[in-house]
Amino acid sequence: MTSLETGARGRTRRAILDAAMSVLSANPAAPLADIATAADVGRSTLHRYFPERTDLIRALALHVHEISQAAINAADPASGTPAQALRRVVESQLDIGPIVANIYMDPNVLADPALLSHLDTGDDAIIDALQRASTGKVPPGWARRAFWALLEAGFDAARHDGMPRHEIVDAIMTSLTEGLISPG
Numbered sequence: 001m002t003s004l005e006t007g008a009r010g011r012t013r014r015a016i017l018d019a020a021m022s023v024l025s026a027n028p029a030a031p032l033a034d035i036a037t038a039a040d041v042g043r044s045t046l047h048r049y050f051p052e053r054t055d056l057i058r059a060l061a062l063h064v065h066e067i068s069q070a071a072i073n074a075a076d077p078a079s080g081t082p083a084q085a086l087r088r089v090v091e092s093q094l095d096i097g098p099i100v101a102n103i104y105m106d107p108n109v110l111a112d113p114a115l116l117s118h119l120d121t122g123d124d125a126i127i128d129a130l131q132r133a134s135t136g137k138v139p140p141g142w143a144r145r146a147f148w149a150l151l152e153a154g155f156d157a158a159r160h161d162g163m164p165r166h167e168i169v170d171a172i173m174t175s176l177t178e179g180l181i182s183p184g
Contacts, residue, residue, distance in 0.1 A: 013049055015039045017063045020056060025099040028106070032056070057108040061115060064103050067096055069122045077125040082133030083177055089126055090151065090172050094165060098155035133177075150175055 019039035023030045032053060036046040050056035071092035077085040093100060109115055123144070130143040138146075150172045157163040157171070 012039075012041060012045065016041060016046055016049055016056070017060055020060050021064065021097070021099045024060070024102055025097050028102045054108045057103070057106050058112065058115060060099075061103050061106070061109050061119060064096070064099055065119050065122065068093065068100060071096060072123060072125060077129045082129045083173065085129040086126070086133070086147070086176060087169065087173055089129070090154075090169050093151050094154055094158075094168060098159055101152045101155050147176065 016035065016039045020035045023035045023038050027034075032046055033043055035056070036043045039046065046056075050059060072089055075085070075088035075092040077089050079085060080088075103109060104119060109119070126147060127144055130147060134143055154163075154168040154172055157168055158165065163171075
């Protein structure tokens with residue numbers, strides 16, 4: 001989190017952000033009243049911390065980015081084979097949930113070039129693991145885009161199809177390591 005607030009103020013802010021993660025994961029268009037209820041705070045308290053929805057979305061994007069980075073670091077993508085490293089990263093990102101895709105595609109985030117630039121950082125260890133595994137047959141940056149697109153597909157499969165987590169991880173890894181179409 002970018003704020004150094006501690007004590008009750010920090011706990012309240014974190015409760016609002018955690019509630020926003022949960023509520024907006026289920027319904028990206030949910031009203032702020034739903035987030036306040038989930039955080040167990042009044043709407044006036046929520047508005048004291050985040051006067052506008054855009055303020056909350058911006059703070060949430062930074063919060064989710066921080067959580068994602070911590071998950072990537074905990075997955076230790078520099079250790080083991082590229083496939084082992086990437087599997088751990090996939091699992092860590094799926095644990096965060098669909099808020100990752102929802103928040104990164106939110107119109108308020110997409111309209112903020114400085115925020116987008118910041119959110120486009122921090123996955124260097126994933127890029128390194130992808131490069132270690134690369135066949136060199138795709139343009140630069142393609143493996144990174146494919147990796148994040150597969151995670152988004154995994155969130156979608158969980159949310160809309162009820163696909164179990166282990167099947168999503170296996171499908172993403174198969175797509176990364178074997179591809180989807182057999183040559184010939």
